[in-house]
Amino acid sequence: MIIKIENLNYIYNPNTPFEKKALDNVNLNIDKGDFIGLIGHTGSGKSTLVQHLNGLIKPTTGKIIVDGMDITSEDANLKEVRQKVGLVFQYPEHQLFEETIYKDIAFGPKNLELKEGEVRERVKKAMELVGLNFDDLKDRSPFELSGGQKRRVAIAGVLAMKPKVLVLDEPTAGLDPRGRDEILGRIQKLYEEEGITIILVSHSMEDIARLVNRIVVMHKGKIAGEGPTKEIFKQAEELEKIGLGIPQITSFMRKYKLEGNKVRDDILTVKEAKEELINYLRSRGNA
Amino acid sequence: MEQYMIKMENVKYEYSSMGEDSQLMAINSINIAVKKGEHLVILGHNGSGKSTLAKLMNGLLLPTEGNVYVNNMNTKDEDKVWDIRETAGMVFQNPDNQMVATIVEEDVAFGPENQGIPSLEIRKRVDEALRIVEMTEYKKHAPHLLSGGQKQRVAIAGILAMRPDCIILDEPTAMLDPIGRLEIISTIKKLNKIEKKTIVHITHYMDEAVEADRVLVMEQGEIVMEGTPREIFSQVEKVKRLGLDVPQVTELAYELRKEGINIPSQILTVEELVKAL
Known part of the structure; x- marks a missing residue:
């Protein structure tokens, strides 16, 4: 320490x-x-x-x-x-x-x-x-x-x-x-x-x-x-209550998950989001 | 030409660097027409010439070549200097440098006082300006005790009290925290939509450009991109090469398209991308 x-x-x-x-x-x-x-x-x-x-x-x-x-x-x-x-x-x-x-x-x-x-x-x-x-x-x-x-x-x-x-x-x-x-x-x-x-x-x-x-x-x-x-940015509501936000990309992944899509919601960067979505969309058979 | 608030014709601006003989070109052959009532955003990284452009727009600088017209008045016309400044008011980056008085309402009254406006009319204008920027309850406060966003709104009120038709803002949010930035962005929107002011907003924050009618991107003293926010930001590679950002969701949509996933190219918000996928 x-x-x-x-x-x-x-x-x-x-x-x-x-x-x-x-x-x-x-x-x-x-x-x-x-x-x-x-x-x-x-x-x-x-x-x-x-x-x-x-x-x-x-x-x-x-x-x-x-x-x-x-x-x-x-x-x-x-x-x-x-x-x-x-x-x-x-x-x-x-x-x-x-x-x-x-x-x-x-x-x-x-x-x-x-x-x-x-x-x-x-x-x-x-x-x-x-x-x-x-x-x-x-x-x-x-x-x-x-x-x-x-x-x-x-x-x-x-x-x-x-x-x-x-x-x-x-x-x-x-x-x-x-x-x-x-x-x-x-x-x-x-x-x-x-x-x-x-x-x-x-x-x-x-x-x-x-x-x-x-x-x-x-x-x-x-x-x-x-x-x-990752743990802190999962608490979007608590952060917003005290005037803070989360990265736009994290916010997007959370909303996308709420729509019923089975994706991770602890994404922090565009690169991570891209990998996660490509895997998800391909497994869903949409790609 | 009456429909234009600001018109720049083949404008060049050169200056000489300290201790050097060579002339540097800050602005190179620029043509811009800002329509009355338009909300124009000018983007560019530091040193791209965007602040020089702003200063040319209300006669703080005069072009080396070409002409700048503000509501049909040429900025080179010395008799028109005050009319031009009353037509196009300017707000700068650092609110601390724009405060002149020790009480908010006196600070706002400074401009109209110098215009020789009768005091009853000044009273009316100051109250109105503070109402528009939502700072009425602070009118008796000392400016130095306000937050950055509040100070910047007082600076905007000071310009509004001179009743300009056009307001030029040069990186008004660069020194503010996220809350201050949101305050200023919503004030700018209100000035344009409700007060019908022509807005020229210079910034390097792309998220402030999303609501504009039109966006210009500057690089090395020239305009290199022009279009609606959607048209500009969909060109992810080009915008990044110019040293600017695009919204994270726009970048993600672009990356996914590259991988062959079928989604629209002009995504600007979280909601749009959720819908598209």
Whole structure:
């Protein structure tokens, strides 16, 4: 288990008229190597929760253990915490500030007081992981790049810290379909090849369905559901009740089954649906 | 020509990139006629030229070559600039950049105040605009405490209060969550169907194009596809090659047809596919 959250509560503006309970007794275990999708509509507490994971916010009450270390204790070393959990915010490209891509990505590792050679290796590797050519791009200004590329530079800056857990808050917001597919493809590769634990916060059920193996559903500061992706998306009515949906393809297969067709209703992608339907239609003798 | 709200004739737009001498072509020989009352959606990936096109449509940019007419007024005619902007209002991507006042109703009144409209008339227009976007109960609120979808509806009300015949929306939902997106999509539909406004809606979300009268797809500053949503989305391969999505059920129908299963090619919704199978 890489992350253990116990009885976590967080209250914004305590003891004022604006007091608001953002997290309400959250308990959650995340295993090493999990790819978690964190879903919930705006204001459900997702962002507040992920900001706790690397010590940006201290809980009002409760405990968070990351990789064996209690990050909520008084004497927790935040520098160490942030090497364990890398957090990529929404619109991370707004945080780029250096004059070259190299310097921007090297900023974190340099602050760890690593040797220049090690910093360089890390920058190179991080750029490879997000699909940016080191030799061509390292001396260019990050501000000359396209939106999708800028975002990849920002993600590389977090990866250069070699985190064990990578948290991405809406990494595809505002990108067009091509930029979105580029980023998601890179994230998937990162997961498969580097064995890193990933938490993906997203409003897109299609993206979640395509990538993650477990889903955590948040609603009004509480965990409203947790389980394997297929299990969670079977609960369409419950998800709709809290303002969420399921992928269009999953919704289609469910409706088709309700019409009396004997097909699986836990389909997550177009590819799966195609295979299932072809088998079904051929066995029915219609094809 | 009176039946057209916007007419673009052989429009080119070039700009020079910072520190480079070469001219870049953002818009290349475009001809578009937007009919009065039409709901037009322009699709294209980032950098395809669709935002430049939007800015040409109400004179925020002037064409390098060719002419743009808004309700028969040429955007190059300096005397007509204000008439043009009153005819074609524009809503941008980021609602936070479009708020000017600290109270919702004052924000909506900003446009008509600048038009020199008498205050009684402004009052009437602000109330009407907020009613149309269903934000009346928030009129005394501070804009920064609203959700993204609510802010964007206030921005639309600000344009409505100037009583334009045409509203151009440049990726109005790109920064919103799914609920905010639905709010804006239903507002746009209402503006077109009930308020009879001509709508030019620029987006890269294909699901927002499904309800349009007509769809244009842009690539490298040119229009590469044109047709009804059904005609466009049935060309699955081509749309994908242009860096855009089609609805998942449309893609599934296409894949099944390729395998020899007999279903119609122009499927856009879950219900249509259930029926077809």
